[in-house]
Amino acid sequence: MAYETIITEVNGKTGLIRLNRPKALNALNDQLMDELGAALGAFDSDDGIGCIVITGSEKAFAAGADIGAMAKFTYMDVFKGEYITRNWEQIRRVRKPVIAAVAGYALGGGCELAMMCDFIIAAETAKFGQPEIKLGTMPGAGGTQRLPRAVSKAKAMDLCLTARMMDAAEAERAGLVSRVVPADKLMEEALAAAATIASMSLPSVMMIKESINRAYETTLAEGVQFERRLFHSTFATEDQKEGMAAFVEKRAPAFKNQ
Ligand code: CAA
Numbered sequence: 001m002a003y004e005t006i007i008t009e010v011n012g013k014t015g016l017i018r019l020n021r022p023k024a025l026n027a028l029n030d031q032l033m034d035e036l037g038a039a040l041g042a043f044d045s046d047d048g049i050g051c052i053v054i055t056g057s058e059k060a061f062a063a064g065a066d067i068g069a070m071a072k073f074t075y076m077d078v079f080k081g082e083y084i085t086r087n088w089e090q091i092r093r094v095r096k097p098v099i100a101a102v103a104g105y106a107l108g109g110g111c112e113l114a115m116m117c118d119f120i121i122a123a124e125t126a127k128f129g130q131p132e133i134k135l136g137t138m139p140g141a142g143g144t145q146r147l148p149r150a151v152s153k154a155k156a157m158d159l160c161l162t163a164r165m166m167d168a169a170e171a172e173r174a175g176l177v178s179r180v181v182p183a184d185k186l187m188e189e190a191l192a193a194a195a196t197i198a199s200m201s202l203p204s205v206m207m208i209k210e211s212i213n214r215a216y217e218t219t220l221a222e223g224v225q226f227e228r229r230l231f232h233s234t235f236a237t238e239d240q241k242e243g244m245a246a247f248v249e250k251r252a253p254a255f256k257n258q
Pocket of ligand 1: 024027028064065066067068084085107109110112131132135138139140143
């Protein structure tokens, strides 16, 4: 499929997706979200890919949903057509890990998109925020739900109600991002993390992702039981035999994703 608003490439076993509407600071319109969903789906079903990275430009990961495209919508437009956020949850259906590599602005839907990824690596230049309140609206793609889970209720209230931006250092302290790196090292670091993940046994990778995400959807007792069953099921894989044999024999494992 030929894309107009994103650029995709394969780097070893990593699928890289670059949001590419530079003139609009990667504002997220329906076309971009459709293309992003298609690219994610293609990488997810590609046996040669073990991890996916989504990134933007040096100036903006994404400055939010496309305000120009939304400005004239009526209630019935957005309700019936589910415009703006119609296809956003597609990202959560991806079973391989998705890393957000964020430089510059990640605002509104841009911050929400980053939070839908499995973890965020931020450049020192990154700025996160949910400024929808300044537009007379509110976050609509998970901002009021994922942000408090990531950074606490207090900070989520502060960011969503005042529209202030949080820099990379504050975002790391708050637990929103997993690491902060110099801007010129962002892609090197994100691709290295993705390559490390892609070198592991894919069944384990997918089960760990599923299990950690389950922690947000269930009770501790249910979650621990779910984890235990998945843990048991790894013993049905060839990769578990190989991984443990390799440790005992003091050699590197050769995983087959089986
Ligand atoms: N939608 C559409 N276009 C956008 C945009 C957005 N979210 N953000 C930036 N742009 C466009 C600007 O209109 C401008 O276009 P023109 O050159 O044609 O005028 C271009 O990108 C560059 O932007 P600025 O000139 O404003 O750049 P700046 O460096 O002065 O400011 C900024 C950068 C602080 C990010 C500022 O652009 C800004 O505040 N953007 C809007 C951020 C925002 O409110 N995001 C939330 C959107 S609503 C949402 O996301 C809903 C949801 O939850 C799903």
